[in-house]
Amino acid sequence: MSSEHALAARQKIRQEAAAIGIDEAFISRLVDEFYDRVRLHPHLGPVFNGAVEDWPEHLAKLKQFWESVALNAGVYSGRPMQAHLKVRTIEAAHFGEWLYMFEQTLRDIAPGEAAVEYFMIRASRIGESLKLGLFFRPDNATH
Template sequence: MSPTPNPLQLFDITPGQIDTVLARFYARIRIHPQLGPIFNGHVGTTDAEWDVHVATIARFWRGAILREPGYDGNPMRAHMQAGNVRPEHFDPWIALFEEVATDALPPDTSKAWIALVHRIGRGLRMGVEDMTRPASAVPSLG
């Protein structure tokens, strides 16, 4: 018998499914030719360092989707302060996530999470784009 989902959660997914997707996704990120060097430079290169990162990101997604407490970071600030995250990095990040989620989850679940990833990715990309604009420039609104 599966547990009753939290009525506030965004869509039907279990914590275990979140963990599975993130483990597979970040295993692929680590070796991605464009994204791997960026992530490895910020996260580290050891399994222990990556375990900490993936656990942090799992808390983020559990909060965003399942409405669980436990994540207290600021993804926008982290991406903006990284210094080497560029707007063009979001498309391959999203494409890789789509591949992993589609392979690992039931279709309705993967579609719902992918839609959320696109929405969050758009916001993060806009924040990163705005960091590189001169103060006098008009901000991008989408």
């Protein structure tokens, strides 16, 4: 893909997101609000609080992640699967709780239903991918 074409594609995604109220400011608010809630959650809080040493740094990284996911910003360069593999307290059930809380946060603060759907499609895909990567290990399966 040429750099001109990539830039045009990125601009189109940003314009479509902006039309439904999604921009860097909304993403920042979403990440802050959602992880404030997560940190207090009876099941998710201990997992996140036990794994995250520097919350301001982690939140900044999460904002870059979601800007890259939602706006194709290209500002995130981490490796989410490797980071999650290090957290031994994650259980498969946590993903459903995380997704439910994410949707509730969106419903509370998103500018409209289109923004909720836009994020939930992506969050569902990401959650499923992480869950499969963490808990479905064909090499450990019994035959």
